[in-house]
Amino acid sequence: MLARVANNLFWMGRYIERSEHIARYLRVNYFSSLDAPNQVSQSRQFVLRSMLNMIGDPIEDESIVHSEERVLYKIGLDPNYPSSIINNVRNVRENANSARDLISTELYESINKFYHFISKYDPKVYTKNGLHDFTLNVTEMSAILRGKVRSTLMHDEIYAIIMMGTNIERATQIIRIINAKSNDALKAQGSYGDKFKNSFEWTTLLKCTESYDMMRRYYKKTPSSISTLEFLILNPDCPRSIMNSLNQVFKHMQILDPNTKLDRDSTAFLVAKVKAEYEFKCIIEIEKDIQSVIDTTLDSLYEISQKMEEEFFSY
Amino acid sequence: MVNLENQIFSSYKRNPVLFDEIFDKNGQVKDVYSKLFTLYGEHSIKDYVNLNEKAKSSFFNQGITFQVYDKKKTEEKIFPFDLFPRIIPPEEWNIIESGAIQRSRALNLFLWDIYHDKKIIRQGIVPMDLISSSANYLDQMNKVDPPGGIYNHISGTDIIKHTDGQYYVLEDNIRCPSGVSYVICNRTALKRALFGVFNHYKTYSVTNYAENLLDLLETVKPKGVDIPNVVVITPGMFNSAFYEHSYLAKTMGVELVEGRDLFVENDFVYMKTIQGPQKVDVIYRRIDDAFIDPLEFKPDSSLGVPGLFAAYKKGNVTLANAPGTGVADDKAVYTYMPEIIRYYLNEEPILNNVHTYHCSRPKELKYVLEHIETLVIKPVDEAGGYGISIGNRLSKKEIEVVKAQILLNPRKYVAQPIMSLSVHPTYIDKTESFEQRHVDLRTFTVLGKDKEFVLKGGLTRVALKRGNLIVNSSQGGGSKDTWVLKT
Numbered sequence: 001m002l003a004r005v006a007n008n009l010f011w012m013g014r015y016i017e018r019s020e021h022i023a024r025y026l027r028v029n030y031f032s033s034l035d036a037p038n039q040v041s042q043s044r045q046f047v048l049r050s051m052l053n054m055i056g057d058p059i060e061d062e063s064i065v066h067s068e069e070r071v072l073y074k075i076g077l078d079p080n081y082p083s084s085i086i087n088n089v090r091n092v093r094e095n096a097n098s099a100r101d102l103i104s105t106e107l108y109e110s111i112n113k114f115y116h117f118i119s120k121y122d123p124k125v126y127t128k129n130g131l132h133d134f135t136l137n138v139t140e141m142s143a144i145l146r147g148k149v150r151s152t153l154m155h156d157e158i159y160a161i162i163m164m165g166t167n168i169e170r171a172t173q174i175i176r177i178i179n180a181k182s183n184d185a186l187k188a189q190g191s192y193g194d195k196f197k198n199s200f201e202w203t204t205l206l207k208c209t210e211s212y213d214m215m216r217r218y219y220k221k222t223p224s225s226i227s228t229l230e231f232l233i234l235n236p237d238c239p240r241s242i243m244n245s246l247n248q249v250f251k252h253m254q255i256l257d258p259n260t261k262l263d264r265d266s267t268a269f270l271v272a273k274v275k276a277e278y279e280f281k282c283i284i285e286i287e288k289d290i291q292s293v294i295d296t297t298l299d300s301l302y303e304i305s306q307k308m309e310e311e312f313f314s315y
Numbered sequence: 316m317v318n319l320e321n322q323i324f325s326s327y328k329r330n331p332v333l334f335d336e337i338f339d340k341n342g343q344v345k346d347v348y349s350k351l352f353t354l355y356g357e358h359s360i361k362d363y364v365n366l367n368e369k370a371k372s373s374f375f376n377q378g379i380t381f382q383v384y385d386k387k388k389t390e391e392k393i394f395p396f397d398l399f400p401r402i403i404p405p406e407e408w409n410i411i412e413s414g415a416i417q418r419s420r421a422l423n424l425f426l427w428d429i430y431h432d433k434k435i436i437r438q439g440i441v442p443m444d445l446i447s448s449s450a451n452y453l454d455q456m457n458k459v460d461p462p463g464g465i466y467n468h469i470s471g472t473d474i475i476k477h478t479d480g481q482y483y484v485l486e487d488n489i490r491c492p493s494g495v496s497y498v499i500c501n502r503t504a505l506k507r508a509l510f511g512v513f514n515h516y517k518t519y520s521v522t523n524y525a526e527n528l529l530d531l532l533e534t535v536k537p538k539g540v541d542i543p544n545v546v547v548i549t550p551g552m553f554n555s556a557f558y559e560h561s562y563l564a565k566t567m568g569v570e571l572v573e574g575r576d577l578f579v580e581n582d583f584v585y586m587k588t589i590q591g592p593q594k595v596d597v598i599y600r601r602i603d604d605a606f607i608d609p610l611e612f613k614p615d616s617s618l619g620v621p622g623l624f625a626a627y628k629k630g631n632v633t634l635a636n637a638p639g640t641g642v643a644d645d646k647a648v649y650t651y652m653p654e655i656i657r658y659y660l661n662e663e664p665i666l667n668n669v670h671t672y673h674c675s676r677p678k679e680l681k682y683v684l685e686h687i688e689t690l691v692i693k694p695v696d697e698a699g700g701y702g703i704s705i706g707n708r709l710s711k712k713e714i715e716v717v718k719a720q721i722l723l724n725p726r727k728y729v730a731q732p733i734m735s736l737s738v739h740p741t742y743i744d745k746t747e748s749f750e751q752r753h754v755d756l757r758t759f760t761v762l763g764k765d766k767e768f769v770l771k772g773g774l775t776r777v778a779l780k781r782g783n784l785i786v787n788s789s790q791g792g793g794s795k796d797t798w799v800l801k802t
Contacts, residue, residue, distance in 0.1 A: 001570075001588055001589050002570060002572060002576050002586060002587060002588055002589075003576075003587045003588060003589050004573070004575065004576055004587070005576075006589045094552075097378075097552045097557075098552050100378075100558075100561035100565070100571075101547075101560075101561040101562075101564035101565040101570070101571040102565070102571075105377070108377075108378060109376055109377050109378070112376055112377065112378040113376050116375070116376070157589065161589075256589070312589040313589070315587045
């Protein structure tokens with residue numbers, strides 16, 4: 001596979017995943033806040049700030065009042081905002097275009113439909129009463145794309161590259177969502193016991209990552225900071241966890257670099273090392289300093305991505 | 316108006332001067348179309364409105380589109396596709412197929428000759444001037460032996476049917492002829508929309524193009540290579556034919572590369588893959604001569620590969636088509652095709668050539684200037700229907716302008732009698748009815764070493780504007796599925 005095209009497919013995978021997480025974050029936060037148990041969680045400003053925070057555009061100044069319409073438009077459909085969903089999907093398609101000979105006709109057609117759906121969506125309808133419909137369609141169409149990736153492509157190098165992108169991005173988005181929501185939990189604390197630990201925002205966090213039902217089945221208890229973080233970071237069986245994503249990255253890395261004795265300077269070595277760190281991490285360590293875990297995780301993921309670029313994509 | 320007991324054709328206006336592919340002179344449906352005519356008649360015009368919309372969105376969703384650049388934004392458009400197929404009966408197809416092969420073979424021998432001994436010129440069959448003044452003659456190709464001895468691996472032959480019911484070749488395209496992907500897409504779209512009609516005809520499949528192309532490209536591999544590594548090279552995704560490039564690469568199962576994905580080392584060509592450099596042996600290039608190698612041709616080309624031509628000259632890589640083929644699809648060379656065929660193959664031309672006047676010859680120039688209103692004036696070195704003037708469509712003022720242009724550079728122009736392209740019922744969106752529109756046919760011929768292949772189908776292009784004779788997509792043309800019937 002051509003290095004240039006591999007790079008594009010890697011990013012195609014990343015952008016598919018990214019659009020989905022952003023859309024879901026918007027929807028879950030917006031709608032769960034409507035009947036949230038406390039004043040802060042219900043506040044529009046609180047929710048809009050959380051959205052901007054998650055997308056990587058935090059505004060520290062508490063005195064600024066955000067317009068709901070403007071924030072939703074910016075994150076959803078603003079063609080001039082690079083991180084908007086519409087630009088993510090545009091990037092999915094651009095990257096797919098250059099690899100059109102390699103990906104299946106079925107996958108391309110779904111990507112194309114997805115793009116046309118977004119680009120035809122009326123911004124006025126979206127900001128007025130289309131948020132649910134729009135974001136739900138984005139998450140469903142991304143799920144369709146993932147399904148097509150899995151079922152209409154050979155599970156070879158091409159697939160491995162896309163899956164690497166998908167899983168690196170998934171881990172990145174999950175950790176960013178954890179970051180944004182633990183921030184929210186500090187502000188909107190619970191009403192009993194350890195107020196941070198029992199914040200309503202942990203439930204929202206799980207819903208933002210589509211893990212609430214799984215988590216309830218596993219712990220059979222109301223989510224707290226500890227159980228939520230343990231589940232989302234360390235549980236290898238939760239398909240959205242950092243651990244699971246790292247396992248996936250590792251698995252697909254082996255298709256690209258099947259050597260059993262790894263070169264210390266290779267991406268595969270780095271991936272294995274990061275994976276091992278999380279395999280032997282305990283929730284107690286994480287709980288002590290959530291912020292530094294978030295920061296190092298983001299750094300490690302960035303490092304893996306850079307290393308891939310160096311080893312596979314550049315000449 | 317023809318009164319037919321067929322709802323969808325009830326308002327079909329038949330101009331008796333034109334050759335209609337479906338109706339004979341008396342307005343009767345020709346045998347070969349009669350079943351189709353009945354089948355289509357079972358639908359109402361409303362059905363066609365729906366089917367037409369469906370076919371359009373099928374193309375749109377599959378991304379079979381091209382970009383139109385506007386000042387404000389870029390818009391994505393589909394090539395208009397017509398729901399009524401064109402049928403070519405077997406006896407007519409045999410002529411087309413054998414004629415297309417004959418022309419491609421003759422052109423290949425002609426190219427070999429003019430880049431080697433130039434016998435045809437020394438024997439006075441064609442004038443030296445034809446080559447020495449051609450912008451597409453490449454000095455760099457002198458004495459170069461292309462692998463397998465093939466120059467024009469892929470030829471697109473543009474054929475029309477005149478009012479006399481005979482086929483005429485209008486043009487041989489042997490640089491980078493495009494359109495073959497639309498042949499296949501049109502078939503797919505028609506099958507999706509009107510699958511029922513296929514049961515009633517025995518039509519050749521068109522899906523075997525890619526496998527035959529790959530097969531023949533492998534026969535012209537460089538010496539000493541066992542299993543050649545074939546790639547398709549494209550100028551990139553902003554090229555209007557990018558869909559076709561990716562389609563060909565995908566269906567052949569080979570890499571689609573851009574110039575920046577390749578490099579040359581010690582006169583061998585490599586592509587940059589994630590597992591390190593990989594040698595490339597055969598390049599089906601969809602980049603024009605001038606851009607393939609900045610070291611040899613246009614120095615500011617960023618589309619090509621530095622050193623590619625040197626590797627080619629060494630025989631280490633095959634380029635299809637070979638550089639310098641453009642000299643032979645020049646409209647001036649076209650006029651010598653009958654002589655060229657007789658000279659190299661010792662055969663009579665199977666397909667007709669349109670009589671051509673060369674403005675470079677004083678006598679013929681005089682004739683052209685005097686009869687301009689009955690002629691089509693064409694620049695010899697333009698592609699895509701640009702720069703063509705049709706005499707009877709020009710105002711007096713425009714005629715003077717054209718005359719002045721010809722006199723300024725007579726070598727640049729040829730003239731031909733106005734040929735009338737046959738017409739075919741075509742669904743017109745605006746009026747929601749079937750109307751007569753002019754059509755032509757582009758066939759695709761592939762030459763390999765001692766092997767050849769003609770796609771049994773071809774691209775029937777339709778001029779969608781009423782009365783318009785120019786069918787090129789760049790000039791607002793559409794296309795039809797084309798059925799070649801089995802005997």
